[in-house]
Amino acid sequence: MLILNPRIMTFKFTVPDMQPSEGVQKIAGFSRGHHHTDSVRIGINRSEDTSTCRLFLYTYLNGKQISKYICEVQVGEVCHVTLKMSRYEYYCIVNETAQGFTFPSRRTLPIGYTLGAYAEEDYTRVRVPFEVDVKNVIVV
Numbered sequence: 001m002l003i004l005n006p007r008i009m010t011f012k013f014t015v016p017d018m019q020p021s022e023g024v025q026k027i028a029g030f031s032r033g034h035h036h037t038d039s040v041r042i043g044i045n046r047s048e049d050t051s052t053c054r055l056f057l058y059t060y061l062n063g064k065q066i067s068k069y070i071c072e073v074q075v076g077e078v079c080h081v082t083l084k085m086s087r088y089e090y091y092c093i094v095n096e097t098a099q100g101f102t103f104p105s106r107r108t109l110p111i112g113y114t115l116g117a118y119a120e121e122d123y124t125r126v127r128v129p130f131e132v133d134v135k136n137v138i139v140v
Contacts, residue, residue, distance in 0.1 A: 003139050006030045006112045009040075009083040011137040015053055017075045018119075018130065021045045024056045024067055025119035027132050029083060030139060033109035036060045040083050040090040041115060043067070051075045057083075057092040057099045071097045114139060 009030050018025065022045060029041025039060050046053045051074050058067035071094060073079060082093040087107070091100030114137070119130030 001114045003030065003112055003114065005110045006032060006139050007085060009114070009137065009139045010081065012078055012080045012135050014133040015044070015073045015075050015077045015079060016130070016132050018044065018046055018053065019128070020048050021119070022047070022122050023120060024058055025117075025130055026115060027117055028081075028134050028137070029115040030085070031112040031115060032085060033112060035113070035115055036063050038085075038108045039112075039115060040085045040092070042070075042081055042083060042092055042094070044073075055079070055094055057090070057101070059090050059101065061103070066101065068099045068101065070094050070099045 013027055024043035024045050027042045027044055029039055031039035041058050043056045043058050044053050052072050054072055055070040056067045057070055079094050084091050089102050117130050117132040119128050121128050
């Protein structure tokens with residue numbers, strides 16, 4: 001969905017019973033311009049068949065992926081998320097746990113779009129099925 005001057009996205013999601021993955025798989029996010037130039041996202045991975053998954057704040061800046069660990073969550077857990085993007089900071093809050101990036105001030109485009117769930121097989125560019133129950137999405 002195309003959005004004008006996005007700054008904050010809030011939503012909730014249920015942690016999926018996903019396949020183990022070393023890569024960070026996208027749950028949701030938004031961009032200001034092209035999604036591989038300026039975007040903020042929350043992602044997830046799982047190292048083995050346990051009920052524990054790890055959440056990450058990640059972004060693409062000029063085509064380079066940068067990520068930070070947020071917290072561990074359990075399959076089936078409902079997470080409440082706030083993503084924020086400003087001229088110098090990207091951050092994410094998940095159930096009161098926060099993580100962020102600070103960058104030198106820069107200009108981004110005034111339009112963007114929402115980003116939905118997406119997963120790839122590790123070490124390939126092959127898309128794999130990945131469904132996440134994301135609800136109550138608000139972007140301002």
